[in-house]
Amino acid sequence: EIVLTQSPGTLSLSPGDRATLSCRASQSVSSSHLAWYQQKAGQAPRLLIYGASSRATGIPDRFSGSGSGTDFTLTISRLEPEDFAVYYCQQYGSSPWTFGQGTKVDIK
Amino acid sequence: EVQLVQSGAEVKKPGESLQISCKGSGYSFNSYWIAWVRQMPGKGLEWMGIIYPDDSDTRYSPSFQGQVTISGDESFTTAYLQWSSLKASDTAMYYCARGGPKYSDYEGRFDYWGQGTLVTVSS
Numbered sequence: 001e002i003v004l005t006q007s008p009g010t011l012s013l014s015p016g017d018r019a020t021l022s023c024r025a026s027q028s029v030s031s032s033h034l035a036w037y038q039q040k041a042g043q044a045p046r047l048l049i050y051g052a053s054s055r056a057t058g059i060p061d062r063f064s065g066s067g068s069g070t071d072f073t074l075t076i077s078r079l080e081p082e083d084f085a086v087y088y089c090q091q092y093g094s095s096p097w098t099f100g101q102g103t104k105v106d107i108k
Numbered sequence: 109e110v111q112l113v114q115s116g117a118e119v120k121k122p123g124e125s126l127q128i129s130c131k132g133s134g135y136s137f138n139s140y141w142i143a144w145v146r147q148m149p150g151k152g153l154e155w156m157g158i159i160y161p162d163d164s165d166t167r168y169s170p171s172f173q174g175q176v177t178i179s180g181d182e183s184f185t186t187a188y189l190q191w192s193s194l195k196a197s198d199t200a201m202y203y204c205a206r207g208g209p210k211y212s213d214y215e216g217r218f219d220y221w222g223q224g225t226l227v228t229v230s231s
Contacts, residue, residue: 047219099154
């Protein structure tokens with residue numbers, strides 16, 4: 001089973017800041033089958049990025065994904081008030097598909 | 109419009125059985141994976157398993173194998189998650205989510221999610 005480790009656990013930033021979230025896999029994720037999700041309190045998760053770097057439909061271009069192999073990054077170029085939430089990475093290259101433990105982005 | 113609508117919240121006692129549902133609409137239900145994801149109170153997301161309605165291919169995470177049963181009814185465009193004997197530790201929010209078509213490059217990305225079903229198990 002591929003274990004995904006996200007860092008940091010919490011990121012305290014201000015609106016307008018740049019956010020850089022990391023997701024490291026215990027083994028190589030095949031074909032960059034990695035996705036990122038955003039979850040706000042009391043809501044279901046929302047797909048942001050798939051295939052490591054492709055934005056899902058309707059996702060603003062301030063969200064970008066990069067990486068391959070075992071190291072992946074989600075970048076939010078300029079934080080908007082609605083971006084403060086928990087972010088999860090997920091790999092679907094190898095069964096069982098697994099999630100990281102999450103990174104909380106909160107207001108400084 | 110693609111929608112996944114889950115059944116309502118449940119309160120059960122330890123040892124009881126339970127089945128929750130996830131009804132898909134607005135797309136070809138048979139042609140996309142449906143996954144179940146657990147979120148325990150204050151915790152992260154856990155992938156439980158998936159079903160491909162077209163051929164009933166079902167796969168489980170080792171952590172949930174033998175603990176739950178995933179099934180589907182293509183005629184009702186509904187997927188199910190079932191427990192035969194609930195434990196207090198099954199208390200959680202359960203989400204269903206739509207994956208991609210089988211063998212597609214994006215089969216494991218979850219682009220639509222249900223609203224969640226809260227299951228509370230308490231004596």
